[in-house]
Amino acid sequence: MSHFLYRIGNFAGRHPWRVIAAWIFVAGAVFMLNSSQGGEYDESFSLPGSESQRAADAIEDRFPQETLYSSNVIFHSDNGLTDPATKAAIEQAVEQLTEGEHVVAVSSPYDPRGPTVSEDGQTAFATVAFDIEKVGIEELDAAEEAVQDVRDAGIQVEYDGGLGYADLPAGGNSELIGVLLAVVILAVAFGSLVAMSLPIGTALLAIVVGSSGIGIMAGVVAVPKITGIVAMMLGLGVGIDYALFILTRHRQNLAAGQSVPVAIGRANATAGLSVLFAGVTVMVAILGLKLSGIPMMEKMGYGSAIMVAVVMLASITLLPAILGVVKHRVNSARVPFVKQKPVDNPDAASAKWAARVVAKPLRYGGAAAVVLGILAIPVFSMHLGFADAGNDAPDTTTRKSYDLMAEGYGAGINGPLQVVLDADGATIPSGAIERISTALASEPGVASVDPPSTNEAGDIAIISVVPTTSPQDAETGELLEQIREDTIPAALDGTGVEASVTGNTALTEDVSSRLQDRMPLFLGAVIGLSFLLLMVVFRSVLVPLKAAALNVLGVGAAYGVIVAVFQWGWFANLIGVHESVPIMPLAPMLMFAILFGLSMDYEVFLMSRVREQYRKHFDPRRAVVEGVGSTARVITCAALIMIGVFSSFMLDVDVTTKMFGLGLAVAVLLDVTLIRMVLVPAAMSLLGHRAWWLPAWLERRLPSIDIEGGAYDGEELPVLEPVADEPEREAALV
Structure with a gap:
């Protein structure tokens, strides 16, 4: 693969206008196809196979006037x-x-x-x-x-x-704020306006293509609006980051005296290979949403994977071509008052910090783990639910109407349950309707039962049940369970009439139940496939196992922050959230897919450099220090860009967008600080040579992938032999 990427980069550097013209042609074609064949986002939500969905479909098909x-x-x-x-x-x-x-x-x-x-x-x-x-x-x-x-x-x-x-203000242009933040960060990092513009230009063109691709998909299948939001977040974040890593390696190659085409080719064969595997890992994690069993989440996974694939391809093809155009002018148009520092600096503060962590791994690693554990504590009180008008700002008409209805008619009026009676084509006996109405009215927790509505055929009836508690109250969920499990079966026994419950509360409970049932399969698939991919890349069992464990810990801490802010209300007013908001049922699984994939990005970039150094001198602690020292600055820069992009979405008026923006930003912050700078060096120090252990039988069966790209020009790297005796190896290295 490194040979192939080297040839792509070298060709793009020697024939840049061909590659750029091809990209412009593809972008124009996809954009025009989207304009003519693309569709609008679909805000409808369905949960095939659930009781609430079956009831809703029956109403829509046979009692349309009620819809x-x-x-x-x-x-x-x-x-x-x-x-x-x-x-x-x-x-x-x-x-x-x-x-x-x-x-x-x-x-x-x-x-x-x-x-x-x-x-x-x-x-x-x-x-x-x-x-x-x-x-x-x-x-x-x-x-x-x-x-x-x-x-x-x-x-x-x-x-x-x-x-x-109807007059809800538009979400604005949060992505523009993220781009502006990226401009500032890259200008300071590179000290060159030309170098700063390249990752942003590459990412923006890729986003146009990716967004058009999602639009074309929306013309074929129903695509929810949040797909575009999540895809835009990922496109800006990973698109700029991927281009940043390749550009950084290219500038190092130029500084080493390599010609432009060779420097581009070698950057593509090294950093580009890391980008390729990082992008594939993100796509694997996101496509795992297919296992959710919820069409809305499946479409979000497909759309986000399209965006990641496009920005990844742009980084390893379009960016090399642009570098071939600017040639040595990549460092021109210097930014005043910005002093440049070498990226590969053994005396950098990050290298010194890594040396301290490596020297005392238990102290530093334990402290970081405790902090993440504390941040994850709120997860145990997570309450899933869809936000409603009761979570709107107090000065909005929807919130005022919600409060007026609750004060005038009781809290349950804002979320009634709909009991749907179905006789499967036959006329529903009046006695069955009376029995179920009486049973529902006598149920504790029911404020009132409306008179039943029956369609013209008389084979379907709807009874509206108003609880005494609000839609998001846990007691309402308990009432729903009681009605489904006990009240309805007892009242309709022997009548030949089937009953199901729908409504927003019922749909929320069904979604939560579906996700809870599918979560173990989803986690196993995402973590397992990522583990296998990293095992192939790094030729190790413990490195991917360590990565999976730390990533799960980081995601758990991000969940905890989300619960504390949105559900508990801590500092919520700082991001424009005025009321306690339940955690969107889709958020945990969707955020895990995104965050697990993104955290694997930094894992690949950091550990590929650590492995590269280890294979030179076989000193595990020294390799960690050198790896952190050579990648910390660029990873930090990349993380700041991603944090800025995600944080900008907290300015959106939609509370769900705020939730994703905050969760992703916090997760990246925790990953690049506590995990990447503390826990990873500490864990690698404790593992020592064992970190790179791989059973011989597995070594023979795994495909060989040179993640460092050292073989792109025919230079073969030494083969890593398994360590038989850890103390002897460490003694030999002293």
């Missing part, structure tokens, strides 16, 4: 809403609401068939049904005009659902 897209318009006054003048104003507003372009029906709060005025008479709501899924600003403007007279009368009017989120 109309609707929003509530909430009216509130401390003086009450029952006097004639107030009733007249609200009824006039309801009549005007029906005149909206996409409005198909509006229910009156005073309709005797189903009044919605609260018991204290201070709150009421009208339900507006639309014939479109996405309610826009035009519909909101029409509603505002309709209720203006009510507002002028001193009555508070708020919206939930589509109307409430």
Whole structure:
């Protein structure tokens, strides 16, 4: 592989415009194909095979009028809403609401068939049904005009659902902030505006191609919006980082007196090979989301893998071509007041620090492990759930409507359970409906049971159950389990009617249960495949085992920080989160896939240099110090870029985007400090020569891969013999 990468880099350095023209052609073709055949992101969520999904599908197929897209318009006054003048104003507003372009029906709060005025008479709501899924600003403007007279009368009017989120501000351009941070970091690191621009330019062009590829995929299958967000995070982070590693090695080669094509080829054969295996590791981890059994997560895995693959290919093909164009001008346009330091500096502070850790591994490694363990403690109180209007900022109309509904009708009104009765084509017996309604109403934790709604065929009925607790309350989940496991089977025994429960609370519980069941398989596959890949790369059993263990510890600490900030509310206001937020059910598995893959990036870059040094003199501790000293500066620079990119997404208005941005940024920070600079040197020091042990029978069966790229020009590296006696080897090295 190193031979192949050397030839690619050398060819690109000698014929740069051919490669650049090919990339521009591909980018243009993919962009135009996306413009003509690409699709929009799909915000729908499904969980095939779950009870809640089966019930929702039955409603949509056989009771479509119950699936109309609707929003509530909430009216509130401390003086009450029952006097004639107030009733007249609200009824006039309801009549005007029906005149909206996409409005198909509006229910009156005073309709005797189903009044919605609260018991204290201070709150009421009208339900507006639309014939479109996405309610826009035009519909909101029409509603505002309709209720203006009510507002002028001193009555508070708020919206939930589509109307409430119609004027939600856009997420902004968080990625631009990440790019600006990368510009500053690279300018300081390289001290050259030309060198600074190369990784960013390469990554941005690759992101255009990758984003267009995801758009084309969206034209074929349903792709959730968060796929684009996660892919953009990864594309910016790893794209700039991968180009940075290759560019750094290329500049070292130029400084050593190599010609431009040779320097590019050797950089591609060494750092480029590390990039290739790091990228493949990230893709393996992300594609493991296929095992989640959730279509939304599968699409996120596919989209993110597309982006990583494109930026990885751009780093080993497009970047070498650009380097061939700039030639020795790569260090030109110097940044004033920035003093350059050699990357390979044995006297660097990082090398001195590594020497201290290697000398006392138990002290430093133990302290780092304790810190990560403490950070991971909040994980044990993690509560999974989808954020709802109750987690919105207090000054938003959706949050105000949520609070008004909870105060007027009880906390459970914001998350009712829907019990769906299905007679499989036959008419549902009225006695069965009465029995289940009575049983549900008598269940502790149920505030009210609405009258059943039956379709025209009479073979499906919906009973809405309002709990006494809020949707995110643990008691609501317990009520759901009780209804599913005991109440429904007992009430419908012998009736021939089947019942299932759906609704947001039921969907959340089903998602959590699905992920909990699939998590062991997912973890085993991701960790196992990464272990095998690293074992092939490093010809070792203990190095990949150490990497897997430390990465899991780092991811656990990142989980803990997420729980402390979003669920416990620690410092949440600093990132624009005003209320306690449950952890999105998809977040743990998705974050593990991303973080495990990214942490393997730094593992490959660091350990490939440690192995390279070890194979020169077979001194394990010295190799660790030299490896850390030669890679710490560039890894730190790469990590700062990735932290900046991920942190910029915390400025987004969407709380889920904030959650991923913070989690990824914290994980990278912990990885590049406590793990890469403390735990890895400590562990390698304790392992000594054993770190590079590989059974002879396994050695013969594994393919040979030269991760250091030392054989790209025909120079063969010495074969590492297994160590028979650790004390004798260490004594020989003294």
